[in-house]
Amino acid sequence: MWSAREKSALVESLTNAGPDAPTLCEGWQTRHLAAHLMLRGNEPWRLVPRPWAPDSADRLIDDVSEGLREPTAYAAAVAAFAAGPVGANPMRLVGGRADEAMNLLEYLVHHEDVRRAGPDPLPPRELPVELTGDVWRRAGQFSKFAYRSAPVGVVQVVPEGPRRRVRAGAVSVALTGAPLEQTLFAMGRRDAARVRITGAPDAVAEFEAWAAG
Known part of the structure; x- marks a missing residue:
């Protein structure tokens, strides 16, 4: 499953980064991210x-x-996240399609929070075609929510691939980028996401002002 693969990659990146590395999450270092992931995966009711x-x-x-x-x-917390819930914890019942639905985008985005932060961010990864298609499908509903208050219409465009309108409007902008880049942009990682905004100059300016706010 893609979520298990991405979780393993995220654990490796967190381990290599150590507790005090920067992340794309404002105000968080890797130890904050490790705490969030450990709690979310093992004791989500506490959040x-x-x-x-x-x-x-x-x-x-x-x-x-x-x-x-x-x-x-820190290493123990990352290991606890990697191992997942134990004993009679009801979170042990989550698996299969439910795990993909709950965790795939979470792990992908937080992995990039580690990879792309700091003065020497790593470049985008080459993801399998099947995974990028899954990301595109899963991020659709969230994108509609993320852009619900945008001042102009929004169309997401994958280069040489699909497109979708996530916000209707008399005037629209196009956001062009790979599915993971679109997901990062929609989830607030706008400076790190490789997404190009095009459209009428006034519409682009209005959207960029909204996105920056």
Whole structure:
């Protein structure tokens, strides 16, 4: 399964980076990302925001990540994420198609959060055609949500491949890039994503101002 493959690659990148490497997630180092992934994979109920404390999940990740500054503790957290839930944990029941639906995009994007951060980002990877097709299909609904408030219409275009309208409008811009680049852009990694914005100059300017805000 693609999610298992990408999880393994993400674990390797986290291990090689160590606890204090930068990521594309604002304010997070790799230890924060490791804390998030460990909690999300093994105890996701702890990340559910409390009505009386909407920032409780962020505070929990900050607290856990503080304990991961030491390389041994960080390595243990990455290993716990890699191993997944144990014992009677109900998360052990998640597998197959459910695992792909829940985790493939999560792992892909967070892997790029590690790979493309810092002063010497790594270049985009050559992904299998079957995987890029899966990413394109799975990211469609999220893209519609991500661009729901865009001031102009939005059309996603894969070079020499499919296209789709994710936001209707009298005037539209085209976002051109590979499926993973489109996903990164939609998920807020806009400076790191290799996506080209084209259209009428006023529409492009309006969209870029919205995307930067």
